[in-house]
Amino acid sequence: MSVRDDTTTIQRRPDRAAFAIALVLAIASIAIAWSTYHAGGMASTQPVGPKTVPYIVAACLFGLALWTAAEAWRGDFPEREEQQTAPILWVVGGLIVQMLTIKTVGFSLATALMFTATAYAFNERRIWLTLPFGLVFCFLVWLAFARGLQLSLPAGPLERLF
């Protein structure tokens, strides 16, 4: 609100992205209510059972969805900076690769791939530096936490050598 003054308020147009948020909130609230309604469960003698609060939360979320739609219509959301999409995709992609591979190739290899992708997203393009460094770093982290602190981290071929 600190950015906006009265003159710009008039020029604001309805905000499509904010409408999308309102829609998502509405869908989420309906999904919570629907899922709670169909959850079955034991007939409760208690006045307030496990379903009461989910209904309250669903109702409030629906109210907030309507409110969001109203603010979207008035263009009340703060202005947004332009964003670069390619680096986001590198970070998200790295995390997806790590999620998919970690249970098969082990913590160090999978995390090193994510490390390299993240560094690449931040404009560090020297993969021949980041990948080996990431691998050694992640392996040392694995040694410290899995062996030293008994944290359960998935082991792969590399970790089983030690």
Place this chain on the structure above:
Amino acid sequence: MNTFELLGQGLLTALQWSNLLYALIGVTLGTAVGVLPGIGPALTVALLLPVTYRLDPAGSLIMFAGIYYGGMYGGSTTSILLNTPGESASIVTALEGNKMARQGRGGPALATAAIGSFIAGLVATLGLAFIAPWVVQFALSFGPSEYFALMLLAFMTVSAAFGESTLRGLTALFIGLALGLIGIDQLTGQTRLAMGTPNLFDGISVTTLAVALFAIGETIAVVASRTSMDEKVEAVKGSVWMTKEDWRRSWKSWLRGTAIGFPIGAMPAGGADVSSFLSYSAEKQFSKHPEEFGKGAIEGVAGPEAANNASAAGTLVPLLTLGLPTTATAAIMLAGFQQFGLQPGPLLFVSNATLVWGLIASLLVANFMLLVLNLPLIGLWVRLLTIPRPWLYAGILTFATLGTIGASASTFMVGPLPTSFELGLLLLFGVLGYMLRRFGYPIAPVVVGLILGPMAERSLRQALQISQGDPTVLVHSWISIVLILLAFAAVLVPMILRARGKGQMLAAMAGDED
């Protein structure tokens, strides 16, 4: 036993060498994450929850509190030398501190911040020790309905009272509350909103949500923005020591900052960021040199830095005595207590007196350690600022995913391929965290909603069970009525202020983390 004896016994616990070690690790980590941009104490404590699962409860909690205190010290270094606050609570420090550094007065700025933090931490921790027993006596009379009213108040102050918009604060809170519903209901054992996925029966882990929102969301937000890629670290030039004049101008500000910060942290009225802003405007009013503000006034560093430390100690009053977290870091610390089967609140002072007083006393010890870490060793921390961004964020994400897998090792089959379910959640909530940032939603209410939501639900249902469904039980005592009225006021007063165009002050006090 009186407070002095209890505190003395606590000191004996705190001075055991293993607890000293935990405190040292805590304050060192805390200072490091405070200095580094992009990570803060909330995220660090969340990451350490799975790691400390098998360690000593008292030691772990001492470490968490050390991280919280250390984060407040470290944040100032980044603000002063980089003009990018390391912590949300140090935003105002950058206003005057960075100007001082550019004039070659970075040394005195760092010194007044560290000494102010020390004095504030010392006074406020003693304040905590002396106020806590009073609050505990009062809180012993609380029943489920009073607790429900208290949590309602905390929900409203955390989400709606500060920040840019009531709507977005409340939406963030309800996202957290909805996520808190997922899993097996504590009172009946019924599964709720798990979508038939066994991986979700245990609910959403605090670590996964906090790490995703703070670390992944922040990383994506930083990498996506075109700006803020290169920043200049101001070298510490000239004398590191404060002149007589600096001392004369600082000491009142330290005390004023402490006096502002402690009550704000202790009441459920927002975190360290709020108090540092209030302290800054107070210093501007009281200063004999108002013309220097904006150009490097030392009072503008001394006051807010004392205030944010005092408020960190203040936050521990409701956390320890009532089990009520008022900031994201406190909420995650509450999850830390629960992971060891401890429930903060008045009963903890009776059942685990050694642990509680050991924790409070070790905060005094941690404060001394922090003074040493931040004055003579400041050069080491400045080096941390020179880590190039790609390596820094790649490293942050490595530890983020490490903590997440540590929190839950559950497997999810994608066709024949076994994958990590928890990392999938991490990515999902990470994107959510980015979206929240992009559209101006606060992050802290989501985390507080997830942790406090199930507790509030339990209090509500217990109260209604006792009254056999009569909802008037919620307003049966004056305490409940006052708390509920305050909760309404926390939503309505800021809305009226914003509607009248006085929202800038509230918006400025918006904080994400601490």
